[in-house]
Amino acid sequence: MKLKNTIITIALLLLIAVIFSFKDSGKNSYATNYFQSLKSLSNSQSQLLENIKKNDFQTEKDLEKIRKEILNTRLKLKGMDFWFRYFEPNVYKKMNGPLPVEWETEVFEKYEKPYKREGAGLSLAIQYIDEENPDKDTLLRLIQSSIDAEQTYSNDSITVNLQSYHHFYLCNRLYLLNLAAIYTTGFECPDTASVIPELKVMMTEVNKIYKSFNESFPDASLNTDYLILYDKTLDFVAKQSSNYSSFDHFIFIRDYINPLFTINRDLIKKYRVSSKNMLDYSLNKEATSIFKKNLYNGQNSKGVFLRMEDTAALNELERLGKMLFYDPILSGNNMRSCASCHKAGQYFTDTTSKTSLHFNQKDYLSRNTPSLLNAEYNHLLMIDGKHFTLQHQITSVVSNETEMCSSEKQALAKVMSCKDYKKSFNKLLKYTPQESEITFEHIASAISYYYSRFSTSYAPFDEAMNKTISLDPESIRGFNIFMSKAQCATCHFVPQFNGVKPPYVGSEFEVLGVPADTGFKMQSADKGRYEINPASQTLNAFRTGTIRNAAYTMPYMHNGVFSNLMQVINFYNNGGGAGKGLVVNNQTLSSDPLGLSEAEKQLLIKFIMSLTEQVKVEQAPKYLPFSSDKSLNKRISGGIY
Amino acid sequence: MLVRCAGPKKVAYEFPTAMAPAIQAEYAKQCDKGKILYDINCSRCHTTKAKGKEIIPDFNALQLETYQIRITNETHENNLTETKVTAEELSLILTFLAYKKKNEVLK
Numbered sequence: 001m002k003l004k005n006t007i008i009t010i011a012l013l014l015l016i017a018v019i020f021s022f023k024d025s026g027k028n029s030y031a032t033n034y035f036q037s038l039k040s041l042s043n044s045q046s047q048l049l050e051n052i053k054k055n056d057f058q059t060e061k062d063l064e065k066i067r068k069e070i071l072n073t074r075l076k077l078k079g080m081d082f083w084f085r086y087f088e089p090n091v092y093k094k095m096n097g098p099l100p101v102e103w104e105t106e107v108f109e110k111y112e113k114p115y116k117r118e119g120a121g122l123s124l125a126i127q128y129i130d131e132e133n134p135d136k137d138t139l140l141r142l143i144q145s146s147i148d149a150e151q152t153y154s155n156d157s158i159t160v161n162l163q164s165y166h167h168f169y170l171c172n173r174l175y176l177l178n179l180a181a182i183y184t185t186g187f188e189c190p191d192t193a194s195v196i197p198e199l200k201v202m203m204t205e206v207n208k209i210y211k212s213f214n215e216s217f218p219d220a221s222l223n224t225d226y227l228i229l230y231d232k233t234l235d236f237v238a239k240q241s242s243n244y245s246s247f248d249h250f251i252f253i254r255d256y257i258n259p260l261f262t263i264n265r266d267l268i269k270k271y272r273v274s275s276k277n278m279l280d281y282s283l284n285k286e287a288t289s290i291f292k293k294n295l296y297n298g299q300n301s302k303g304v305f306l307r308m309e310d311t312a313a314l315n316e317l318e319r320l321g322k323m324l325f326y327d328p329i330l331s332g333n334n335m336r337s338c339a340s341c342h343k344a345g346q347y348f349t350d351t352t353s354k355t356s357l358h359f360n361q362k363d364y365l366s367r368n369t370p371s372l373l374n375a376e377y378n379h380l381l382m383i384d385g386k387h388f389t390l391q392h393q394i395t396s397v398v399s400n401e402t403e404m405c406s407s408e409k410q411a412l413a414k415v416m417s418c419k420d421y422k423k424s425f426n427k428l429l430k431y432t433p434q435e436s437e438i439t440f441e442h443i444a445s446a447i448s449y450y451y452s453r454f455s456t457s458y459a460p461f462d463e464a465m466n467k468t469i470s471l472d473p474e475s476i477r478g479f480n481i482f483m484s485k486a487q488c489a490t491c492h493f494v495p496q497f498n499g500v501k502p503p504y505v506g507s508e509f510e511v512l513g514v515p516a517d518t519g520f521k522m523q524s525a526d527k528g529r530y531e532i533n534p535a536s537q538t539l540n541a542f543r544t545g546t547i548r549n550a551a552y553t554m555p556y557m558h559n560g561v562f563s564n565l566m567q568v569i570n571f572y573n574n575g576g577g578a579g580k581g582l583v584v585n586n587q588t589l590s591s592d593p594l595g596l597s598e599a600e601k602q603l604l605i606k607f608i609m610s611l612t613e614q615v616k617v618e619q620a621p622k623y624l625p626f627s628s629d630k631s632l633n634k635r636i637s638g639g640i641y
Numbered sequence: 642m643l644v645r646c647a648g649p650k651k652v653a654y655e656f657p658t659a660m661a662p663a664i665q666a667e668y669a670k671q672c673d674k675g676k677i678l679y680d681i682n683c684s685r686c687h688t689t690k691a692k693g694k695e696i697i698p699d700f701n702a703l704q705l706e707t708y709q710i711r712i713t714n715e716t717h718e719n720n721l722t723e724t725k726v727t728a729e730e731l732s733l734i735l736t737f738l739a740y741k742k743k744n745e746v747l748k
Contacts, residue, residue: 274715278708281723297723306727307681389729434677434733 030216031162033209034083038153041076045147048073049140057136066139067129071194074122078198079205080153085178086171086279087158094149095121098188099588101537103529104506114533120145127190161276165220168213169264169273170280175206176261177502180253180290184244185489187501192484195244200237207234220271226263229256249483250476253494254465258290282504291465291495293456296504299376301452303391303445308431314449320424321450324443326620328639329414330398332359332405334632337639338447341369341403344617347552348372348451354560357641359405366526368560371553372451373615374546377496379507383558384529385543390448391441398440408440414632415443420625457613459548462495464610471610478607481600486572487590488604491544497611499544509541513577513584514557518567520580524559537586551609565608569601650695650747652676654740668740675737682726683734686716695747697738705735 048069055062077084077096084092093102097119104117125142128134152158161167182188183202186195207230214221233256240247267273268285282296289295300306305317324330328337341356342348349371350356355364367383381387387396398404398411406414416422416438425438425446432442461479464471483489491510493501499508509529516524529538542558556562562571571580578584578591596604620638627633654672656665679697689696704713710731711721721731 274718276712276718278712281711300723300727306730307725433681434674434730 028216029212030209031159033212034159034162035154037076037080037205038150041073041080042147042150044073044076045143045150049143049147052136052139052143055136057134063129063134067126070122070126070129071191074126074194075198075201077122078202081202082171082175082206082209084153086167086174086277087161088152089279090117091149091152093117093119093121095146096123096188097121098123100124103509103533103535103538116535121149122146123188123190130190165213165217165271166273166275167277168217169268169271170275170277172264173261173268173283174279174503176257176264177290179257180261181494181502182490184247184249184252185483186244186487187490192244193242196237196240196242196247203234203237207231223263223267226260226267229260229263232256233260245481245484247480247484249480250471253290254467258465261290262288279503279505289466291458291462293377293458295495296377296500298504299378299381299390299448299452301376301390301448303389303448304432304435304439304441305428305445305449308428313428313431316424317428317446317449318453320421321446321448322618323421323621323624324415324447325450326638327415327624328635329418329624329627329632330404330406330411330443331639332407332410334414334635335640336404337637338397338451339620340639340641342372342451344454344620347549347615348454349553351552351554354555358402360402361641363402365402367558368555370545371549372454373613374455374496374498374548376448376452376455377500377546378498378543379500379505380543383542383545384532385507385509386532390452391444394444394447395440412438412440412443414627414629417627417629417632418625419628454615457615459611459613461607461610465495472606474603474606475610476607478603478605478610481596481604482607486569486594486596486600486604488547488572491589492547496546497548498546508544509538510544510588511537511539511541511584511586512557512571512589513540513580513582513587514542514559514571515561515577515580515582516559518561520577520582523577523582523584524557524561526558528558539585541588547608548611549613549615551605551612565605566601569596569604573601652697652737652747653742653745655742656740668736671733672737672740675733675735676741678726678730679734679737682721682730686720693748696745697741697747699741699743700738702739705738707732707735710735 051069052066055066057063074096081096084095097117099119102117102119103114120142122143125139125146128139128142183199184195186192189195189198210222210227210230214227233252236252236256240252265285265288282298284294284297287295302308302317308314308317325338328334328340330337336359341350343350346352350369353364355367356369357363358365370383375381376390381390381393387393395408399407416425422438425442428442429435429438435442458466460469460471461475463469464476482492483494491499491508493499499510500506501508511528514524516522523540526542527539529541529543532538550556550565554563554565556565556568562568572589573594573596574580575591575593576584576587576589578587578589579593584591622637624635624637652672654669656668660668684697687698689698704710707728710717711723712718726734
């Protein structure tokens, strides 16, 4: 009897112990996975460092050996990319930075001066070893720096995140966005032959992360829909070619990544996931597809009227904005309006000349007029990123001597001399209680609100990605070339196709070596970003603009040097300015030719055509509000030049 | 130096004595705007009201980190998004909170 009891007790205890140990391992398996992967990466990096030290760097064979090892270590790194990139993106640049030096101003810090980030790590190491006579110390430094950076990821401030599920869904969102935007393009992978093999390893590793997460967080787990689709995605990728130029980027995103994004988004809502990370700052939890315009917040087009929700008031704001957009009263001589250069019928740019007419009616401006469509999806405005906000941009153009040549004060006074404007704005004043009277900010906000309404349309490409229409096979092939061989997508990122990449908190600037004229005798003299942030890397660097609607926004580049898309593509195909023999310091575009065939170039153009949005064209207002100053009443809607 | 400001309940500001009067006046203007924006965006959660009196909390400098404030806690993450309050507005609010007189009960 006693024995029996003891046995039962022991059995029970054992059972409890077993249950607990299961529970325990379940609880920890996610964090354990993290720490084990970190350890394995750490060992691999240290080993790499030792082997480089021991290597003679004499023969091609020596180098090849190191090369292989770097690539292998990179695979370990890719396995942790899911976490690293989200937890500490700046530290990650020391491990996998695509460039030795980058200048940044992030969305939440844009009122501060741009700061310098030095890149290092395995991505640069692989690039470096392919250079002529690579030197050992440089290579060691790049690796050592990655080893130092890696320590950060075992800090408590980071690992504490692993104790709850919140960060996981946000890491995963970023991961999915990057699967659509950069992981298949060679963005951080200079060795293009490794792009897809690395992708395969990374996606498999992430599957392990998913499994361990679900064990540890059964109450906030990834659902079966997600897991099944992810398995199918792995199957799809496994069957795809290892050559990124034959990889079907279109199907990958449309049938797999975007639907996964949608499920992940639903789970973010369901589990009420909350963020403690600045990287989520711009992203919008409401966006159900990567190809919806509300994916990230972009610029505040409503300006001071930010919190105005009332439809009637918004309609009134739009009406005022429209009149002001066409009203030359904003210019010094009452002869020019925004529409003088940003023409509604021409996708809100000026397709008739390289650069628009100067205020003096004789000269031409030095820069091409960009389209206003999707301007709000830029983090910094203007080709050199001079302005932070749309309203600031308007204040500046109105007082610019070469453009509208008025002043904030003068323009405000003239606008308020018109009864309609005055009465209507005063009615809207109640929406901005912090302001005691109408200011130029109110006027600027009405204008930016008006033209931004035109950026809400979609292109056939978006609709195809959202599966509401199907896209012709040529545009799809063009997209696949864009994402791979032509390297376009390493700068023009999915889905806006501008230089704003996930998580959409900064604009990129690039040096292409754009020529002064099509004879390629010299580089354009425009210093670009250097004007705003002088540094050797920013000289002749320009903001990567969107190629949405580019089929109709000719001429192209900051100086309007190219008049058709074929010229632009040929420029890239030849390796930019440097590829054409111009002396370009620090060109960030590869100067190697792309080797695109004529047929491939045509397909690229086809794809760009599929990015043409169905923008509605409005007529200019017939009449403009009367002013109490009679001399102003002769002004003509839209201006005269 | 104390400056009175406009608004439903008057708040006093405290500027460092070393600050030139013209600059104080400039800051006072910003604080006035900041107060109104605070009332719109923050007071419903932060101002303690009792018997017609109001207390606006005294945050310390560390808590008034402009960029961090949007995500310091879950409630903020959902309520202080870019679509609800702009960076410029936040900085006015934080200026107001930094210079408002401490330990004050508004009547």
